[in-house]
Amino acid sequence: MNRKTKRFGIGAILLLTLGAAWIHMADKNYLYKAVVYNFADIDDRDIFDQREIDAPRRSQPWPLAKSYNKVSLPDELVQLHLDINSVAFLVIQNDSILYEQYWDGYSEESLSNSFSMAKSIVSILVGTAIKDGHIRSVEQPVADFLPEFREGNKAKIRIKHLLWMSSGLNWDESYSSPLSVTTEAYYGTDLRKVIKRLKAVETPGREFSYKSGDTQVLGLVLEAATGKSLSKLAEEKLWKPLGAEEDAEWSLDKRNGIEKAYCCFYSNARDFARIGQLYLNNGIWKGDTIVPPAYVQASITPNGLIDANDKEKVDFYGYQWWLLPDYKGQRIFYARGILGQYIIVIPEKNIVMVRLGKERAERVGKHPGEVLTMIDAVNKMIP
Numbered sequence: 393m394n395r396k397t398k399r400f401g402i403g404a405i406l407l408l409t410l411g412a413a414w415i416h417m418a419d420k421n422y423l424y425k426a427v428v429y430n431f432a433d434i435d436d437r438d439i440f441d442q443r444e445i446d447a448p449r450r451s452q453p454w455p456l457a458k459s460y461n462k463v464s465l466p467d468e469l470v471q472l473h474l475d476i477n478s479v480a481f482l483v484i485q486n487d488s489i490l491y492e493q494y495w496d497g498y499s500e501e502s503l504s505n506s507f508s509m510a511k512s513i514v515s516i517l518v519g520t521a522i523k524d525g526h527i528r529s530v531e532q533p534v535a536d537f538l539p540e541f542r543e544g545n546k547a548k549i550r551i552k553h554l555l556w557m558s559s560g561l562n563w564d565e566s567y568s569s570p571l572s573v574t575t576e577a578y579y580g581t582d583l584r585k586v587i588k589r590l591k592a593v594e595t596p597g598r599e600f601s602y603k604s605g606d607t608q609v610l611g612l613v614l615e616a617a618t619g620k621s622l623s624k625l626a627e628e629k630l631w632k633p634l635g636a637e638e639d640a641e642w643s644l645d646k647r648n649g650i651e652k653a654y655c656c657f658y659s660n661a662r663d664f665a666r667i668g669q670l671y672l673n674n675g676i677w678k679g680d681t682i683v684p685p686a687y688v689q690a691s692i693t694p695n696g697l698i699d700a701n702d703k704e705k706v707d708f709y710g711y712q713w714w715l716l717p718d719y720k721g722q723r724i725f726y727a728r729g730i731l732g733q734y735i736i737v738i739p740e741k742n743i744v745m746v747r748l749g750k751e752r753a754e755r756v757g758k759h760p761g762e763v764l765t766m767i768d769a770v771n772k773m774i775p
Contacts, residue, residue, distance in 0.1 A: 432578060434479070434505040434731060434750055437658050441647045443623040445631050445640040447663075452635025452678075454662060457488040465491070469769035472762055476732055477750040479504060480661040483770060484669060484744040490774070492661065499660075501638055504748045506657040506664070507729025510642075511607045513626065513667065514653050515555060515691055515712035517614055519675065519683035520629040526617040530555060530690070530711075534609065537616040545592035551613065553596040554606045555711035556695040560594030563605030574604055578655070581646040583608060600709060601700040604654035607712065611653025622651040633682055634666040655729070661746040667727065668735040668744035671713075687711075692725040708758040716759065716767075724767060732762060741774055 465473075473481060479498040483491040492500065506513070521527045530552035535542040541549060545560065553559050566572035577586055587608055594601075611622050618625060623642045631640060640663065643656035670676075671692065675683030691711035699706050708715050716724040726736040732752035736745045745766060753761040 432505075432507070432730070434507075434733075434748070436505055436656070437503060437641055437643065440643040440656070441649065442641040442658070443621065443644055443651065445623050445627045445642060447636040447639050448632040450635070451637040453637060454484065454665070455488045457485065457490045460489060461491055461493075463491055463773050465493075466769045466772050468765060472753070472765050472769075473749075476753055476762060478732075478747060479750065480746065480748040482661040482665055482746040483773075484665050485774060486742050487669070489662075494661075498748075500662050502660055503638070503641060503658040504660065505655070505729070505731075505733070506659065506727075507655045507731060507733050508604070509664070509667075509727040509729045509733050509735060510653065510655050510657040511604075511712040512727035512735070513630070513657055514607050514610050514614070514622070516667070516670070516683055517622065517625050517629060518551065518555065518610060518711075519687040519691070520625070521614055521617055522687060523681070523684050524618075527551065527613075530687075534613060537613045538609070540588050545595070546590075549592065549596045551610070554610045554613075555691075556597070556697060557600050557602050557606050557709065557712075558597050558695070558697055559603065559606045559609070560592045560596040560598075561590045561603065561605055561609075562593045563590060563603040565601075565603050577604065577608065577645075577652065581649070583645040583650055583652065584612070587612060598697065599700040600695060600697045600706045602709075607654040608652070611651060614653075615650065622653055626657075629682065630667070630670075631663075633680065634663075634670060634677055636663045636666060638663055661748055664735055664746045664748075665744050668737045668746070671725070672737050672739055672742065672744055714759070719764075719767065720771075722767075722771075726763065728760065728763070732760065734763060734766070736763065736766065738767065738770070741771070743770060743774065745770055 479496050481493050532551050534549045535547050549559050564572045566574055573586060577583060590605060614622060638660055641658040642651045644651060670682060671688055674685045675681060675688040691713050692715060693710050694707040694715055694717060695709055697706045707717055713725050714728055722738055722740050724738050726734055728734050732749045734747045756764055
């Protein structure tokens with residue numbers, strides 16, 4: 393080994409040592425995992441600790457429609473599924489499965505990451521906590537449940553502000569930077585510490601600014617209000633009453649830790665569809681009120697705030713649900729995840745559809761293009 397090569401080797405080792413020291417001192421050890429796995433994936437349940445959500449002993453299987461899988465997908469929808477690597481597509485109409493298809497080895501039992509569809513599930517759980525009296529109303533201050541929100545501007549934040557994504561907290565919703573709080577929340581091991589670091593930098597309730605941190609705070613509020621984990625709440629208030637067919641899972645920040653409330657609820661297309669059907673039925677399932685109907689309606693009503701990005705009035709977001717309040721004469725709402733996970737509800741036709749997959753297409757305004765394509769195609773399938 394010549395002297396130049398030796399010096400280069402020593403320099404590289406020194407840089408790596410200094411980098412490792414900085415990572416440790418800056419409390420950013422999550423970076424190792426972020427570098428190894430690089431991008432979030434629908435099968436990430438294999439790399440995180442999970443908490444199981446048990447299905448009931450007696451499930452409520454979906455009936456099959458008389459024309460089950462006899463309708464044909466329009467050509468544009470067939471191509472879309474191929475282009476963006478769908479793994480599941482399901483259409484429920486009139487409480488029965490009209491169409492379903494799976495790709496790439498997935499089936500009606502396969503668990504797949506919800507990503508941010510979990511936000512809509514957390515919103516539903518807030519509704520159940522209000523029904524049960526654990527939370528008085530959406531106007532209740534977060535400080536009633538979390539001591540770290542009792543001082544300064546954070547004391548002004550109410551549950552409604554979190555549901556509307558208008559907390560004013562300084563959460564950086566960046567998916568590309570390894571140093572962003574979003575990356576730390578996904579790959580790190582202490583979500584409570586991440587939330588405690590947040591500061592209120594804007595007046596709450598004025599502007600819509602999409603932040604996963606708002607949902608994570610809601611998760612902590614629910615845990616404090618009910619004394620139960622999010623997984624246990626989901627099991628007791630949703631999975632068992634809705635008759636889910638398969639156990640689900642929710643990713644934790646560490647073993648025996650807390651749920652990543654803003655993402656990472658693992659289930660399958662058939663059971664995800666129950667979430668949409670519940671809201672299609674105004675919070676009522678088989679005659680039982682699971683979520684107060686008034687809360688359901690508030691959830692799918694535009695918040696009317698100003699969008700922090702373009703300063704236009706928000707007509708596309710409610711309580712952690714995305715909205716199309718007037719799409720070609722239909723009022724549509726949906727849950728969505730970053731890699732094209734969707735629970736889409738078309739009330740006018742009593743339809744719930746679920747798409748799970750590995751990619752998404754380009755946005756059309758505030759909405760992913762594939763959402764509009766799927767809605768148009770299903771409307772063509774079912775006049």
